[in-house]
Amino acid sequence: MSDFIADTDRALLVRYGLTDFEALWALTLEAVDEPNMERGGWSSVYRLDLGECAYYLKRQSNHLTRSLCKPLGEPTFTREFRNIQRYQTLGIPALHAAFFGERHSSGERRAILMTRALDGWDDLYTLYQGWGALSPAHREALIRASAELARALHAAGQLHGCFYPKHIFLRGGEYGCEARLIDLEKTRPLLFGRRDRVKDLETLIRRADPWNQGDVITFVATYLDMPADSATVAEWVARLVRRIQDKEAR
Structure with a gap:
């Protein structure tokens, strides 16, 4: 499955060996808040510092949102990533996505969304x-x-x-x-x-x-x-x- 990596962040992720879903999923990090256990799964947020750059790494499993277009549900990060991309296309100032990926396996739907930390804001x-x-x-x-x-x-x-x-x-x-x-x-x-x-x-x-x-x-x-x-x-x-x-x- 193809993952999204922003051109502006690719070199840094390559340097740290974090250009694939599995590597980011396996990272041991401390959550910045309590996991969200709603929607039949879980979702959690972590801070990831890579040199002088900082990110928020969000991981979730079976944490789905449903709509008329997606009656069976999709990961909430999938919807958020799609909206981040839409905002960028429309020129609406918003957060910057560095990485996004999904995995479906053995009844589990995982998703990762990594965004630039808004340090200084x-x-x-x-x-x-x-x-x-x-x-x-x-x-x-x-x-x-x-x-x-x-x-x-x-x-x-x-x-x-x-x-x-x-x-x-x-x-x-x-x-x-x-x-x-x-x-x-x-x-x-x-x-x-x-x-x-x-x-x-x-x-x-x-x-x-x-x-x-x-x-x-x-x-x-x-x-x-x-x-x-x-x-x-x-x-x-x-x-x-x-x-x-x-x-x-x-």
Whole structure:
């Protein structure tokens, strides 16, 4: 079975003898968190440092997701890898896949997905923990970068489906930040227009505890690429607030 190896990572993997599925599966590594035991199998994540480069190596067995197109199921990493490739094709900033492979044997379905570690980046949830210590200009730059990421995502016709602060990684300072997405398993095409777009945005804003009303307006105005005092921005903010209130009332 043919495995995927990114051209930019091939030489390094060759140097360490890690260009095939079996070698990566056999590595003894310490998991970074508790294994996921759902979906009838298991899935675990490990950090792998190779010289000056760092990766996250994800391995799973019989950890399947089902859909109308795949009623018998497929490894969740297969779906995530496919989405990583789609994001790259569409120009949506996201994590970088270095290796992917599957094996089917004796009733067991194994999959490996290795991605570049985002060292030097911070997820938005972590940034929230020290939000008050950041300068106003830095906070605004982070908000605008997150909004621009959402705009690029939706302009490419994609719904993230899990647009949480912990899945948005950022780096930079008060003069500008860049952002990219991780955890692409639930991504799908935008099928319901504005409703889908609001769904992604509400998922983020409902968890943006340090943000005030002005921050929300800045986010929406940047996302729409419109003046903050425009009627369209006010309409979108009102729609998002209603959706959040409805969620909290349930």
